[in-house]
Amino acid sequence: MTDTRLDVAETLKTLPAWRPHDGDRAAISRSLKFADFNAAFGFMTRVALMADKMDHHPEWSNVYDRVEVLLTTHDADGVTDRDVTLARFIDRAAADMGAIS
Numbered sequence: 001m002t003d004t005r006l007d008v009a010e011t012l013k014t015l016p017a018w019r020p021h022d023g024d025r026a027a028i029s030r031s032l033k034f035a036d037f038n039a040a041f042g043f044m045t046r047v048a049l050m051a052d053k054m055d056h057h058p059e060w061s062n063v064y065d066r067v068e069v070l071l072t073t074h075d076a077d078g079v080t081d082r083d084v085t086l087a088r089f090i091d092r093a094a095a096d097m098g099a100i101s
């Protein structure tokens, strides 16, 4: 896989719900909150199926109605178009599942 690394600040101009990861790796992250666990897990299920189809997987965690997502391309050691594509899918799935934030 020869993914091109993107500039994080430049990439985030088109992804307003996302922020740069505050750590030692180039990555983007988003915090989400839903009405309840059912909505949060429904969202995660949609994203999991797409991630598997794309062979591109989020680093994430869930506590009740909250989901934390971090995207980076391990193979490229940075943020690539694959992260942007998944981030856009995540934004749509979040809206569909009625994300509160």
Ligand SMILES: C[C@H](O)[C@H](O)[C@H]1CNC2=NC(N)=NC(=O)C2=N1
Residues within 6 Å of the ligand: 055, 056, 057, 058, 071, 072, 073, 074, 075, 076
């Ligand atoms: C072998 C397999 O294609 C790779 O390990 C895939 C799987 N999922 C992945 N997910 C993410 N986020 N980054 C990768 O580089 C990646 N690589």
